[in-house]
Amino acid sequence: MRRLLRPTLRLRLAALYAVAFLIGGGLLLGFSYFVVRDSLLSDAAATRQAVVHRLGTSGADRDDRARDQIIDQTRRELRVAALDRLQDAYVLALAVATFLSATLGWLVAGRALRPLSEITATARRVSQENLHERIALAGPDDELKELADTFDTMLARLDAAFESQRSFIASASHELRTPLTIIRTEVDVALQSRDVTREKLVAMAEVVRRASVRSERLIDALLTLARSDRGDLHRSPVDLADLARTALAEIADEVLAGELRVEADLAPAPTVGDGALLERLVANLVQNAVRHNVHGGWVAVSTEARDGRAAVVVANGGPAIEPPELGDLTTPFRRRGAQRTGSVRGSGLGLSIVDSVAHAHGGELRLAAPGEGLVATVELPGA
Amino acid sequence: MRVLVVEDEADLADAVARGLREWGMAVDVAPDGDAALLSLGVHDYEVVVLDRDLPGISGDEVCRRIVAGAQRPRILMLTAAVRADDVVDGFALGADDYLRKPFDFGELVARVTALARRQGRPGSPLLQRGDLTLDPLAREARRGGRDLRLTPKELAVLRVLLEAQGAIVSQEELLVRAWDEHANPFSNAMRMVVMALRRKVGEPPVIETVRGFGYRIP
Numbered sequence: 001m002r003r004l005l006r007p008t009l010r011l012r013l014a015a016l017y018a019v020a021f022l023i024g025g026g027l028l029l030g031f032s033y034f035v036v037r038d039s040l041l042s043d044a045a046a047t048r049q050a051v052v053h054r055l056g057t058s059g060a061d062r063d064d065r066a067r068d069q070i071i072d073q074t075r076r077e078l079r080v081a082a083l084d085r086l087q088d089a090y091v092l093a094l095a096v097a098t099f100l101s102a103t104l105g106w107l108v109a110g111r112a113l114r115p116l117s118e119i120t121a122t123a124r125r126v127s128q129e130n131l132h133e134r135i136a137l138a139g140p141d142d143e144l145k146e147l148a149d150t151f152d153t154m155l156a157r158l159d160a161a162f163e164s165q166r167s168f169i170a171s172a173s174h175e176l177r178t179p180l181t182i183i184r185t186e187v188d189v190a191l192q193s194r195d196v197t198r199e200k201l202v203a204m205a206e207v208v209r210r211a212s213v214r215s216e217r218l219i220d221a222l223l224t225l226a227r228s229d230r231g232d233l234h235r236s237p238v239d240l241a242d243l244a245r246t247a248l249a250e251i252a253d254e255v256l257a258g259e260l261r262v263e264a265d266l267a268p269a270p271t272v273g274d275g276a277l278l279e280r281l282v283a284n285l286v287q288n289a290v291r292h293n294v295h296g297g298w299v300a301v302s303t304e305a306r307d308g309r310a311a312v313v314v315a316n317g318g319p320a321i322e323p324p325e326l327g328d329l330t331t332p333f334r335r336r337g338a339q340r341t342g343s344v345r346g347s348g349l350g351l352s353i354v355d356s357v358a359h360a361h362g363g364e365l366r367l368a369a370p371g372e373g374l375v376a377t378v379e380l381p382g383a
Numbered sequence: 384m385r386v387l388v389v390e391d392e393a394d395l396a397d398a399v400a401r402g403l404r405e406w407g408m409a410v411d412v413a414p415d416g417d418a419a420l421l422s423l424g425v426h427d428y429e430v431v432v433l434d435r436d437l438p439g440i441s442g443d444e445v446c447r448r449i450v451a452g453a454q455r456p457r458i459l460m461l462t463a464a465v466r467a468d469d470v471v472d473g474f475a476l477g478a479d480d481y482l483r484k485p486f487d488f489g490e491l492v493a494r495v496t497a498l499a500r501r502q503g504r505p506g507s508p509l510l511q512r513g514d515l516t517l518d519p520l521a522r523e524a525r526r527g528g529r530d531l532r533l534t535p536k537e538l539a540v541l542r543v544l545l546e547a548q549g550a551i552v553s554q555e556e557l558l559v560r561a562w563d564e565h566a567n568p569f570s571n572a573m574r575m576v577v578m579a580l581r582r583k584v585g586e587p588p589v590i591e592t593v594r595g596f597g598y599r600i601p
Contacts, residue, residue, distance in 0.1 A: 173463065174436065174463040177463040177484045177485060178392055178395070178463060178484070180484075180485045181392075181395055181463070181484040181485035181486070182392065182394045182395045182398060183485075184485040184486070184487075184488070185395060185398040185399055185402065185485070185486075185488050186394075186398045188402065188487065188488030188489065189398055189399075189401055189402035189405065189488055192402070192405065192488065192489065193405055194405065194522070194534075194535075207394050207397075207398065210394065211394060
């Protein structure tokens with residue numbers, strides 16, 4: 001019962017129609033009532049004359065005063081009767097019409113508001129589990145459609161955000177589980193082996209060590225990503241050229257092993273930002289270029305200050321990348337060619353971290369595939 | 384008993400293979416889906432330990448092809464996924480069993496052994512012929528209550544001979560089922576193992592040589 005009497009929009013609209021009609025109809029009928037009454041009141045003398053004229057000479061003998069009195073009284077009585085009837089008819093008509101207009105208003109409002117209940121029903125149904133549901137309201141391009149479409153766009157954004165979160169968690173848990181599985185299996189096998197030799201134990205220890213270094217690196221990368229995504233920055237002046245020099249020095253062994261040619265063009269590129277995160281950013285770009293390369297290939301690293309911005313560009317040779325793959329490279333745990341990382345060296349988060357750190361500093365990462373290898377450009381606000 | 388381990392993580396594949404060999408299984412390793420299908424085309428396996436997340440041809444696809452194939456080894460799926468949906472999906476694809484990473488190695492062995500048993504006749508996990516018994520899970524062979532203390536390879540050979548239930552096992556079959564793809568068919572490793580096995584089993588001898596053909600335990 002409470003639900004029925006709830007002051008719903010539909011009820012209020014219907015009431016509004018009824019009141020509007022009541023006022024409009026009342027004014028109209030009132031106006032007409034007064035016009036009729038006025039015309040009945042006017043021209044008392046003319047009426048008298050007409051009556052005298054019709055009565056003819058026979059009536060001329062009568063006392064004028066008495067005759068006029070009769071006429072006036074008759075006239076008054078007729079007028080009152082007519083106006084009473086009119087009043088009754090008007091009141092009845094107004095009541096019926098108001099009731100009809102309220103009913104009509106109720107129906108029309110219900111019809112106009114039906115899309116709203118669709119929107120409400122969808123909003124009620126949608127939860128984290130079925131964010132892919134949409135209202136997809138059909139019908140005229142009106143305010144309600146606009147509302148429904150806006151709601152749909154919001155759902156799409158939420159859906160995408162939740163989906164990427166879910167896939168990130170799934171990938172991260174997969175990546176974390178893999179080294180754990182290796183460690184556990186190695187240890188289980190060693191414990192259950194019938195003849196444990198020193199060589200077997202040393203081999204096991206090496207695998208276990210490798211796996212634990214890998215999970216350590218992964219956890220570090222995840223923490224870096226989390227910190228950068230949170231925008232938790234300790235700002236200080238930093239020169240990207242210095243960071244690039246450090247990164248190149250750190251990876252010198254791998255450069256040597258791969259017999260890579262390195263071209264470094266490091267002009268000062270001062271910026272203000274979180275030293276540790278920016279160091280990670282530059283190091284990841286350089287590592288990426290060195291590791292996704294061919295034996296005897298090349299790597300080019302340059303830094304510069306351009307148009308008040310600090311830029312670092314890292315390019316490398318190596319296998320060509322299809323342009324559709326480019327967007328995927330910043331997706332966590334995605335790697336060229338394969339769906340997932342399998343390498344012991346990388347965390348699979350390299351470019352995701354670069355992208356996140358660049359964004360946290362108000363800069364951006366741009367990737368280009370010029371037909372050979374990859375060109376990664378990061379631009380940050382200059383100091 | 385021959386097992387194919389399909390796993391892209393080299394360290395993990397290696398550890399699993401080494402472990403299963405300790406239980407007297409002949410184990411081959413395939414690092415991706417393509418290699419797995421290649422191995423499956425060449426050898427008969429009793430059990431395939433299949434990682435679901437493989438580069439290239441996915442574990443799901445490999446599973447589908449195994450199920451569609453004429454040879455139908457049992458499939459034990461491994462996955463790092465945590466959701467129950469994933470397990471249900473795996474079974475829907477035709478996997479016979481499912482194990483989540485990280486797993487207990489003892490459990491893996493138990494499941495692989497159970498799957499291999501399902502391959503043939505149902506029955507006791509204990510293999511027996513006369514007074515000779517073999518418990519594959521415990522890796523224990525006994526003759527009249529005496530523990531024979533077999534090496535993994537001897538265990539593998541004895542298992543194949545006992546599973547034949549008195550039938551003759553050809554040298555080729557023994558090679559295929561007790562050795563992996565790295566075995567050299569021209570070496571006399573098999574003769575050496577059978578010899579060692581005979582010595583451990585003791586008197587009276589139970590392993591017969593069928594000259595020019597193979598062996599049997601009548």
